Amino acid sequence: MSTLETKRHSLAHLMAAAVKEMWPQAKLAIGPAIDNGFYYDIDFAGASINDTQLKEIEKKMTHLVKQNLEFTRTEKNIEEALAWARAEKDPYKEEIISDLKEKGETTVSFYTVGQFTDLCRGPHVENTKEIKPHSFKLDKLAGAYWRGDEKNKMLTRLYGLAFDTKEELDEYLKMMAEAEKRDHRQLGKDLDLFMNHELAPGMPFFLPKGMILLQELLKFVRSYSYGDGYYEVRTPQILNAELWKISGHWEHYQEDMFCLHHAEDDIDLGIKPMNCPAHMLIFKRDLHSYKELPLRLAETTTLYRNEKSGTLHGLTRVRSLSQDDSHIFARPDQILDEISTLLDKIKMIYRVFDLEIDEIHLSTRPAHFLGEKSVWDEAEANLKQALEKAKLAYHINEGDGAFYGPKIDVKVKDAIGRQWQLATIQLDFQLPQRFALKYTEADGSAKTPVVIHRALLGSMERFLGVIIEHYAGAFPLWLSPVQVKLISVAKTHLPACQKLANELKEAGIRVEIDENNETVGNKIRKAIKEKVPYMLVIGDKEAAAEKLVVRDRGAKETREISREDFLKELTDKIKNYT
Ligand SMILES: [Zn+2]
Ligand SMILES: [Zn+2]
CATH class of the missing domain: 3.30.980.10 (Threonyl-trna Synthetase; Chain A, domain 2)
Structure with a gap:
């Protein structure tokens, strides 16, 4: 066959x-x-x-x-x-x-x-x-x-x-027809999330509502992609070419970088396409004992990559991007634990977004490789063991790894069955050598750490593009830029709207009042198009009533609920990332 x-x-x-x-x-x-x-x-x-x-x-x-x-x-x-x-x-x-x-x-x-x-x-x-x-x-x-x-x-x-x-x-x-209906570029426009401009191709502008999404995502990253034991840093966007020469980017990756020349200092500079080299410099600043490892440096600042114009696509193929990036400096005997923890994080994170883990690939030692064969064997055995411990099925791409270390790639399936490659865990034996990184072993000898490059959501921009389509713009409550929409029937009901809005805001809920001078029917249709999770129409009856009348997103009928229960329902959902 x-x-x-x-x-x-x-x-x-x-x-x-x-x-x-x-x-x-x-x-x-x-x-x-x-x-x-x-x-x-x-x-x-x-x-x-x-x-x-x-x-x-x-x-x-x-x-x-x-x-x-x-x-x-x-x-x-x-x-x-x-x-x-x-x-x-x-x-x-x-x-x-x-x-x-x-x-x-x-x-x-x-x-x-x-x-x-x-x-x-x-x-x-x-x-x-x-x-x-x-x-x-x-x-x-x-x-x-x-x-x-x-x-x-x-x-x-x-x-x-x-x-x-x-x-x-x-x-x-069928899948493609469905995908077209939920194209994130169109939804990004319709929902006022982001825009593109010909003056900055491939570099999305996040609008206020898109910025809320991004901020919520960043908060989530700080808690779950990073979390305990991660130290967030911020390093320069523009770095001297000498650094990129040490890291090898100048020789192998320059075409994909935006570079410039500083006339006064007469030096070449590279805008960073990744954080790794800068993190190597931070590690190198101090002497490290074996007891301090693993050291996990994290950074989400914007990176720039010179992608070809023809390949640019909304948020999923961009020139400016940020990642839930981290570099873990570890001893070889810590690889297994680190990878296990990362796989647990991956499982937890994708569960929150209802993304199903579809395929995992482990790429192993190629014919030409850097370092000791025994070190590779040990590392690959650790990766396999971690995957098995996490009960994750995986394929081995024999000999398909980079020359500097084995790698795990994770692909997920979205709501309409499309596959997306998101997480990457890349072991690196080379970069620590290029930067001559050392730590002191228990016996006083100097050893070279292993570096683990890891991004679990991948690029935040791309991840946003993926989930906009995955949810077809109807985000779970915790991510929704506007969580509750209040619609006043007439001007006279505005004070009642305002009062309820204040109560909700106090509980940390994002609420918007539609006080436009339009028919209620129009305002409802608008809120439906905006895919707001909860909508409340406030007229004479509602303003006087004890209970709230709530219309859930997608529901034809309204329901009654006490203020107290409504607040609890929302805060619980937000807390549970639903
Ligand atoms: Zn042929
Ligand atoms: Zn890296």
Whole structure:
């Protein structure tokens, strides 16, 4: 049986075959498998293509699939391959083959399906009968620069969705339709949470209501992602290039950093894309005894990363971000306990947000690694033991770890079944060495600590984007920017509203009075759109009554409750993060 990825990539070939039948002059660039299907970047040589034609391509593909065609592999030596690309008048394939030649390749492989041959490394399905005819669908068209470089020609990217079965495809389409309804970029606008501006692409502006969400989240982070034994610090945003040279970022990560030159001092500076190097400097400030470890430094200040414009997306792909970041400086014998505690925190945190832990990956020692094999073995054994102790199922990505340490990644499933990667726990044997960090052992010898990089929510911006969609904007009470909305029927009821509002505010509840001169019906509709958890309409009857008349979010009917019970209900819910 072929893997889904193989089927997806094979479909990219079939799509190219269909395109070449319909537009013989089209030039093909690349056609990989992706998370939900496949795409092919194609130069239509001036012809424009529309959604109707996309449907026709799909029909042709279905036709090809049903013919039970075989994928056959052939090889050409590199010169023959170049001649082939020139004969095809395909500059993209020619460039790819030239690059392979430059890298020293002497032969390249081709795959033929039906009448269509394409340069490819494989693998593919053996026969198109392995692909179910209605398990795929051409999805959309987009522009994409050749090799992702805006200096190059803009090609047309044809996206296809593909799954093992039609049922899985339908399930996915249903999920995407639901996702569109709860797009956090739209909800962010509708609920006045944040805005973006062309003058700061990828750097969200948090509006007052979004700021409340962020502040509540930060309070939560301080209690549960950090908590006892964590020390929050604040380090500079702009740091001398010398620091980034020590940490290795200058050499390996500079493209992703915003850098500047200080003319007066004639020095290069880097805006921090992560906190680690600054935390190394804090550790280095003092002498540490083995008894002081683990030392946990935490920081949530804003980081800046130079993400490509084309990849920016609302809050989930940004250039300015903050994390529930921490660096734990530990002795090797403390790894197990630290990881166990972190896994417990992860379980607790995701439970609060009703996010289901979906997949955990443990990435282990790669072929080229830093440090002692025995240290790695011990650390990996600790990570496995901690995962087992926490009763968490995990996959091992053998050899997939970074060269400086093994890693645990946690993916969750949201309310509509989408997967998000959130927590990362990364062991690091390298950074402490680069910074020559030491602590004193019981016998007086100097030892190098291990550093654990950890973020459990990940980036706060991204996490907010995820939960806005997860809750479809209807946040649990504790997170809701406005928790109670009071609606006055007429001006004369404002004092009664004000009195109740004061009582609620005194109990720490966020309350808003809608005193606009509109009909009650309008005000109710507005409060429903704002997804406020509780709404109370105050008119003559309500102002005089002992009991409150409350409308719960989503409920058609109102209910009566005493002031005392209402306050208790709300404060209990808030206390319990519900
Ligand atoms: Zn291929
Ligand atoms: Zn770090």
